[in-house]
Amino acid sequence: MKLFKDLYQYRELLKTNIKKDIRGRYKGSFLGILWSFINPLLQVVVYWIVFPYLMGRAAMEGENYLIYLITGLIPWTFFMTVVSQGTVCIKSNAGIINKVYFPREILPISMVASGLVNFFISCIIILVFLLGSGVGISYHIILVPVIACIEALLALGLVFILSAINVYVQDVENIVQFLLNMLMYGSPIIYQLKQFDSAGFLYKLIEWNPMTILITAYRDVFMYHRWVNWQDLGIVFLLALVLVVLGYEVFKKLEKGFAEQL
Numbered sequence: 001m002k003l004f005k006d007l008y009q010y011r012e013l014l015k016t017n018i019k020k021d022i023r024g025r026y027k028g029s030f031l032g033i034l035w036s037f038i039n040p041l042l043q044v045v046v047y048w049i050v051f052p053y054l055m056g057r058a059a060m061e062g063e064n065y066l067i068y069l070i071t072g073l074i075p076w077t078f079f080m081t082v083v084s085q086g087t088v089c090i091k092s093n094a095g096i097i098n099k100v101y102f103p104r105e106i107l108p109i110s111m112v113a114s115g116l117v118n119f120f121i122s123c124i125i126i127l128v129f130l131l132g133s134g135v136g137i138s139y140h141i142i143l144v145p146v147i148a149c150i151e152a153l154l155a156l157g158l159v160f161i162l163s164a165i166n167v168y169v170q171d172v173e174n175i176v177q178f179l180l181n182m183l184m185y186g187s188p189i190i191y192q193l194k195q196f197d198s199a200g201f202l203y204k205l206i207e208w209n210p211m212t213i214l215i216t217a218y219r220d221v222f223m224y225h226r227w228v229n230w231q232d233l234g235i236v237f238l239l240a241l242v243l244v245v246l247g248y249e250v251f252k253k254l255e256k257g258f259a260e261q262l
Helices: 002-009 011-024 032-055 065-087 091-097 106-133 139-168 172-185 201-208 210-222 230-255
Strands: none
Touching: 002 011, 002 106, 011 106, 032 065, 032 106, 065 106, 065 139, 065 172, 065 210, 091 139, 106 139, 139 172, 139 210, 139 230, 201 210, 210 230
């Protein structure tokens, strides 16, 4: 496949771009990469303080809500950050695109790869809280890289499509931000899915949400010390593969007009 051939040929550029994305995220910041820990921690603290009172403590009875939040919010932050920043990755590199030839798909791929590295760094927070809270760690966490790679593939497929369309339609990045906010509340990150048992179609919509399956898988290996639902995870993996192939085709078709539009 031409994609893999190009990636191998331009592997040094890909590595450089990944490093640039990771460093550039906190460029000029006094705390630098520490923000990889501070940002999710601040979010967790806010939700941990506020939402038990909004939902009622009985809604999370029997759960360690702090660990429940961390194991959902940090994987969600990875997905949200990659998709939102990936959507604008072509436009934000307009100067380079108009001057130098290189496979344009390197930009969305490096954005997703740097987000994946950042997520693995953030996982240290989860491990610290698991140990500190007494929940502990089990051998099931060996599946975390597998789940994370499936999530990264899903995000990459979306980024291929959104970053290419965003070059032509300026409103896409604003629409994406709105949809990501909607998707967050359509995923069991700050609440439990069972709270919507009687919601009929809404329950099914949340249950079939790919992010619901991924977040549940993270909680299975981190929090509940059990294996994931392989059938559900396999469906999300197949969906991610289809989305990557489809997204790449859309990206390559729209790529021809990038120079004119930027």
